[in-house]
Amino acid sequence: MENKLIELIKSSIKAKRNSYSPYSKFKVGAAILTKHGKIFAGANIECASYSLTICAERVAAVKAISSGELKFKYIAIATNKKQVAFPCGACLQFLTEFSSNLKVILVKSEKEYKIFDLKDLLPQNFVL
Numbered sequence: 359m360e361n362k363l364i365e366l367i368k369s370s371i372k373a374k375r376n377s378y379s380p381y382s383k384f385k386v387g388a389a390i391l392t393k394h395g396k397i398f399a400g401a402n403i404e405c406a407s408y409s410l411t412i413c414a415e416r417v418a419a420v421k422a423i424s425s426g427e428l429k430f431k432y433i434a435i436a437t438n439k440k441q442v443a444f445p446c447g448a449c450l451q452f453l454t455e456f457s458s459n460l461k462v463i464l465v466k467s468e469k470e471y472k473i474f475d476l477k478d479l480l481p482q483n484f485v486l
């Protein structure tokens with residue numbers, strides 16, 4: 359696997375350290391590789407008013423977007439549990455906005471991961 363993707367996977371694993379998840383104790387780290395080769399990482403942020411929680415994928419995405427990076431190539435997602443976690447439906451729709459061909463890497467460890475096409479995870483998205 360190319361070096362940049364190894365770096366991306368490591369970033370997702372590292373990012374979950376900053377997860378703020380006192381309610382679920384489910385830590386998620388996400389790292390996005392943009393079209394211009396930049397990496398933006400984020401973690402899930404929970405709130406006592408549960409529904410205000412923001413997923414790691416969208417935290418990473420808004421960091422990239424607000425830095426002027428609007429096209430994503432890969433997103434790597436790591437958790438503190440044994441099982442890998444697919445992005446939730448809201449995140450899939452959000453990510454679709456910034457890439458039609460995004461590849462989603464579900465990370466178990468630095469050496470164990472699976473790659474999916476966003477299109478396969480969300481075959482039909484809402485279009486305005």
Ligand code: THU
Nearest residue numbers: 382384386402413414444445446
């Ligand atoms: N979570 C994510 O960060 N990404 C997802 O795609 C699904 C869920 C977080 C939100 C919450 O902090 C915790 O996982 C449990 O739902």
